[in-house]
Every structure is written in C-alpha cells, then in structure tokens.
Amino acid sequence: MSVQERKQRERAERERLIVATARELAAEQGWDAVTTRRLAERIEYSQPVLYSHFRGKREIIGAVALEGAAEMAAALRAATAAADGPRARVAALARSYLDFAERNPPVYDAMFQLDGGLAFASEDTPAPLKDAFAALLEGLGDAAGDDVHPALFAEVFWAALHGLVTLTRAGRLPPEEAERRVDLLVDRLALV
Amino acid sequence: MSVQERKQRERAERERLIVATARELAAEQGWDAVTTRRLAERIEYSQPVLYSHFRGKREIIGAVALEGAAEMAAALRAATAAADGPRARVAALARSYLDFAERNPPVYDAMFQLDGGLAFASEDTPAPLKDAFAALLEGLGDAAGDDVHPALFAEVFWAALHGLVTLTRAGRLPPEEAERRVDLLVDRLALV
DNA sequence: GGCTCGATCCTAGCGCCGCTAGACAAGTGG
DNA sequence: CCACTTGTCTAGCGGCGCTAGGATCGAGCC
Structure with missing residues (x-):
C-alpha cells in the first residue's frame, strides 16, 4: 500500500x-x-x-479563504491573549483584525469580498470560518453588556470592523485616522 | 442648430x-x-x-453607481426629515440606509462592491458621491459628541452600516435580528 | 520479464467575455 | 449631384473558465 x-x-x-x-x-x-x-x-x-x-476557480478562492480564516483566528487569539484588561483586549482584537486585513488584502478579499462558494451561516459552514467567529466572540468577552446577546454584539462589532476595512481599502477613509476610529469604536460600542 | x-x-x-x-x-x-x-x-x-x-463596462457600472448615490442621498434626507428628535433621526437614517441596500442590491453593489472606476476620497470625487456622504453627515447631526470630529464619526457609523449590509447579504447575519442590531448601533455609537 | 490495463496528464478546443478595426450606409454642406 | 463627415454594424482578436478525448506511464499479474 x-x-x-x-x-x-x-x-x-x-x-x-x-x-x-x-x-x-x-x-x-x-x-x-x-x-x-x-x-x-x-x-x-x-x-x-x-x-x-477543485471543482473550479471558486473552490480555489474558497481554499485560500479557509486558510486565511485559520490564520486570522490565530492572530486574533494571540492578540487578545497578550492584552491586559477588558478594554485593552477589545482594542487589541480590533487592531489585530484591521492589521490582518491590511497585511493580507487578497486573502481578506477571498474571505469576504469574492465568491469562494462557502456556506456562511448554516450547519455546514466550514470549521475554520466558525472558529474565526468564535475567536472574535471570545475576544469580545463580556464587552456586550448585560442587555445584549454576546453573539449579536459580536456581529455588530465585526460588521463595523469589516466596514472600516472595506472603505479604507476603497480609498474612502484616510489611513492616518485609523487609530482614532478604532478608539471611537471600542470606547462607544464596548462596555468595559 | x-x-x-x-x-x-x-x-x-x-x-x-x-x-x-x-x-x-x-x-x-x-x-x-x-x-x-x-x-x-x-x-x-x-x-x-x-x-x-462609455469607455468600457466599468464606466457603465460607475454610471449606475452615481444614479444610486443620488437616490440614496434623497432617501436618507427624506428619512431624517420625517423623524422627530435626535435619536429618532439617527435611527431613521440607519434604517433608511439598510433599507436602500436591501431594496437595490445591484445598485448597492455598483456603488461599493464592484469596481466602477470612481474616485472616492479625492477632489475629483463625483458630486453625487460627495452629496450622499453629506446627507449622512447631516443626518447624524451632533450625535458625534463634543470629543469626536463629526466627519470621523460619520465615517465610523457609515462603516458599521456598510458592514451590516455586506455581512447580511453574504448570509452571515440572519435578517430577523436586523432591527436589534440597528438599535444596538444607535444606542451605543450615537450620543443622543 | 513481458503484457495488460487503469490511473494520470496533456493537447486541443468550445463557448463566452471585453473590446476594437475597418467596411459601409445615411445624412449634410457645397 | 457629389464629396465628405458621422454614425453604425460586421467581423474578429486575445483571453477567459472549463472539458472531451487521446497519449503515456507505471503497477500488478501471468
């Protein structure tokens, strides 16, 4: 054999x-x-x-996306583990997310911008994708507050980060102010 | 003649x-x-x-995007004008934005997802695009708070809305919870 | 060791894409 | 009535994702 x-x-x-x-x-x-x-x-x-x-080009893109999701999950966990205190943890998470997108534009595109043929919110969502969201959820910890479901909070926080990435990439948001935007997001959205 | x-x-x-x-x-x-x-x-x-x-397909997409920007600006202004009070205004703005994206997916894609060859953050940005952002800025009024520049606040708020649209469209966020996400966004981000 | 046969890989090509050169018809001005 | 501009079309270029069908090669049996 x-x-x-x-x-x-x-x-x-x-x-x-x-x-x-x-x-x-x-x-x-x-x-x-x-x-x-x-x-x-x-x-x-x-x-x-x-x-x-692979069945076609889509699946190749999808494979890159899965690889990226695993790396992103690791990056998010590493960043939050190194941070001290709840606010620092959320801020580190946000910076880590934006940093990942900035360092790996094509990978980020494969994950969220292009059609990689991946199922997202169903039971057959690939594990790496689920895990990346789990990493996000962990990092946000209890920044959601008592009146908001943690998953819902993570979704909104994620959406905000994703929007920042997209618009920055499109040249809409000047990169210099990135830090201030993260501060605003963390200070207002997270209850820490 | x-x-x-x-x-x-x-x-x-x-x-x-x-x-x-x-x-x-x-x-x-x-x-x-x-x-x-x-x-x-x-x-x-x-x-x-x-x-x-048109020079090519890109420019045709760009033309659809400009049309969409003008319509979006009008929709945002109409929604905020009809709202009573600062919080209601911000909430109406957000709902109007999400509603526009949901009702006109291909137009929204032409504006933000596809390459329409439009300059975004420079002096030669087409007027409709500038105006759409202006409408956003007006609607948000003084929800930014004293310590944050209104434009920066608008950018972050916009990014969050855009992220919600994208992720919802990708099937990542269940539509049922849309209302709750808007509430969360408005309650936390806006100081009203 | 020679042969068979299945796995593996390549050549060639299909239908479609965005885009363009050059032929041709129609309408204008002298 | 003719020259010429203007506008439109036919035909085709190079490249795309994808696939059918033939060649090659090595494993396993006699």
Missing part, C-alpha cells in the same frame, strides 16, 4: 502548492491576474490538473 | 437607456449577467455603440 500512500501524499502536496500559488499570485498582481492558465503555468502542470483538485 | 440639438437629445436619451437597461439586467439576473453583448442586444444596438458612450 506504500505506493498508494506516496501518491496520496504527493497529491495533497500538489493541492497545497496550488492554493499557495494562487495566494502568491493574488498577492503580487491581484485576483484578476489569477487565471487558471497562469496558475497552471506557475505550478508547471496543465490546466485540467487544477480541475482534478 | 435644431438638427444637432435633436441628435444630442437622442444621444443623451440612449445613454440613459443604456444605464437603465444595465441596472434592470443586473436587478433581474445579477451583475454577472450584464455583459456588453446582452446589454447591446437589449437596447437593440450593436456592441460598439456602448463604447461610443
């Missing part, structure tokens, strides 16, 4: 290569430049090979 | 037809279905005619 196992390993390896290359290409030249032809050329296989791993 | 004037009128009329048809097609089948070929067929002209009015 060793031969089959080796083949499976190689296959999995190649799948990782595809996702990593797609991400790399997107980081260098944007998602528009990520075409199946270019991607195939970079991994030094022909186009149809991509389709033996 | 009458002949030339008539021609100009007809030309302007056809341009409106193009934009309206693009919007209609997007509303019926989504922006993916808005191709230059289909659009040309619907207006009963050939493809190149589109390019005598």
